[in-house]
Amino acid sequence: MGGTTLKTLNTLLAALLATAAGVAAAQACDVTLRSSDTHPDGYPTVEGVKFMAKQVEEKTNGRVCIEVFPSSQLGEEKDTIEQTQFGVIDMVRASFGSFNNIVPEAQLLSLPYLFRDVEHMYKVMDGPIGQETLVKAFEAHDLVPLAYYDGGSRSFYNSQKPIKSIDDLKGMKFRVMQSDVFVDMMGALGANATPMPYGEVYSAIQTGVIDGAENNYPSFDTSGHAEVAKYYTQDQHLMVPEVVAMSKLSWDKLSPEDQAIVRQAALDSVPVERKLWAEQEKASEEKVKAAGVEIIKDIDKTPFIEAMVPVYEKYVTTPEFKAIVKQIQDTK
Numbered sequence: 001m002g003g004t005t006l007k008t009l010n011t012l013l014a015a016l017l018a019t020a021a022g023v024a025a026a027q028a029c030d031v032t033l034r035s036s037d038t039h040p041d042g043y044p045t046v047e048g049v050k051f052m053a054k055q056v057e058e059k060t061n062g063r064v065c066i067e068v069f070p071s072s073q074l075g076e077e078k079d080t081i082e083q084t085q086f087g088v089i090d091m092v093r094a095s096f097g098s099f100n101n102i103v104p105e106a107q108l109l110s111l112p113y114l115f116r117d118v119e120h121m122y123k124v125m126d127g128p129i130g131q132e133t134l135v136k137a138f139e140a141h142d143l144v145p146l147a148y149y150d151g152g153s154r155s156f157y158n159s160q161k162p163i164k165s166i167d168d169l170k171g172m173k174f175r176v177m178q179s180d181v182f183v184d185m186m187g188a189l190g191a192n193a194t195p196m197p198y199g200e201v202y203s204a205i206q207t208g209v210i211d212g213a214e215n216n217y218p219s220f221d222t223s224g225h226a227e228v229a230k231y232y233t234q235d236q237h238l239m240v241p242e243v244v245a246m247s248k249l250s251w252d253k254l255s256p257e258d259q260a261i262v263r264q265a266a267l268d269s270v271p272v273e274r275k276l277w278a279e280q281e282k283a284s285e286e287k288v289k290a291a292g293v294e295i296i297k298d299i300d301k302t303p304f305i306e307a308m309v310p311v312y313e314k315y316v317t318t319p320e321f322k323a324i325v326k327q328i329q330d331t332k
Contacts, residue, residue: 029057029065031258033250035091036074036084044280045093045149045242046070048273052147052244055265064258066091085142087249095151096240097179105137108324111312112185113305115239115328118153122274124331125241133324142248146266149242150277156233157220158212159205162296163233166190166303175201175213181315185237188307198223205229214238221284226291233296235304244269 035053037046046068053066074080074089077098084092085102099106108114115121124130125148138145156163156174163169170190176182178195186193194210204210205228212229214237220226244266251259289295316325 028062030063031065031254033064033066033090033246033262034074035066035068035093035244036072036080036089037068037070037093038072038077038080039070039093041070043070044273044276045151047276048147048149048269049091049093049244051272052265052269055268056262059261059265060258064254064262081143081245084245084247087247089247090250091146091244091246093149093242093244095242099138099243103134103137103141103143105134105321105324107181107315108321108328109240110179110181110238111315111325112181112237112308113301114325115236116301117236118150118239120331121150121239121241124328126270127331129324129328129331133327138243138245139248143245144248144251145243145245146263147244147270147273149244149270149273151240151242152216152218152277152281153234153236154214154216154238154240155235156212156214156237157225157229157293158231159208159229160211160231162231162294163235164296164299166307172212173210175204175210181311182238184311184314185308188311189304190307201225202228217281217284217288221287226288226293230292231294231296232288233299235299235301237304242273 035049037043037049039045049066049068053068056064056066075083077092077094080089080092081094081098081102083089096106096109100110115124130145130148135145156169158172158174160172161168166189171192173192173194174186175196176186176193183193183195194204196204196210201210201213202224205212205225212231213225215223215225220229220232226232246262254262285295312325316322
């Protein structure tokens with residue numbers, strides 16, 4: 001038996017075992033929807049789906065329940081997305097980046113400096129792009145997006161100097177995720193990209209193998225990177241939303257009435273998750289400040305954005321993609 005097949009079977013077995021564990025608690029429900037999240041219990045995305053679950057149970061008088069499985073109990077994001085497509089599990093909360101190889105339009109949300117700020121991202125995701133264009137794109141791949149959560153913004157941090165302009169990045173070495181888009185982004189900014197596993201970043205900065213990395217405040221804080229990288233530039237080059245998506249197979253089994261309840265509960269959970277995320281982000285920012293990190297804000301992003309022209313030309317290649325990107329950029 002091949003390794004991939006064995007891994008798939010093990011993932012499906014884990015899903016079945018976790019489902020069985022939740023049966024006793026869900027016996028009173030006519031319909032039980034299983035929802036997966038890789039983050040631990042208490043994380044903003046997990047709490048957002050829990051709020052949604054409570055709303056659904058109340059509004060259906062207990063007929064429909066959502067069982068939330070955090071901490072990758074049902075598998076990692078890639079595996080759980082596939083399970084959701086096939087209806088093995090009913091719902092998944094995952095980063096848009098995890099859908100890049102499944103829903104082509106999702107790749108656009110990984111473009112650097114696509115969103116001007118968090119408020120711009122919210123307006124795009126809560127407007128026609130999120131509620132119409134992306135819904136159709138996901139449904140074409142057996143997924144129904146229900147809610148868009150905040151996953152924070154990624155910014156640069158390093159051990160060498162404050163980065164106040166694009167010129168300060170030239171020649172510096174930064175760890176990035178193993179993604180062609182991010183490698184090309186660093187090259188366009190004049191820096192050197194070093195893809196490496198997340199767990200190796202601390203020692204790589206400490207020993208000078210790299211100068212820095214990029215991530216959001218909570219990750220910068222909880223990873224301990226603030227101990228070895230004392231300069232954080234809030235350029236917010238990447239804001240990739242989180243999405244709560246439901247299996248089209250599971251969705252179609254619900255009555256129109258229950259579909260409306262589930263969709264509204266998902267929408268009602270969005271401000272809850274976003275508030276929790278903002279609180280967590282603020283707490284982490286204060287913590288790294290207290291640890292002696294210099295935070296650089298209010299930089300002129302224009303040169304950074306202008307440097308992305310060749311990156312966009314490489315990845316935004318179809319008339320449809322160009323129209324979507326323009327609509328996003330034109331959103332006020």
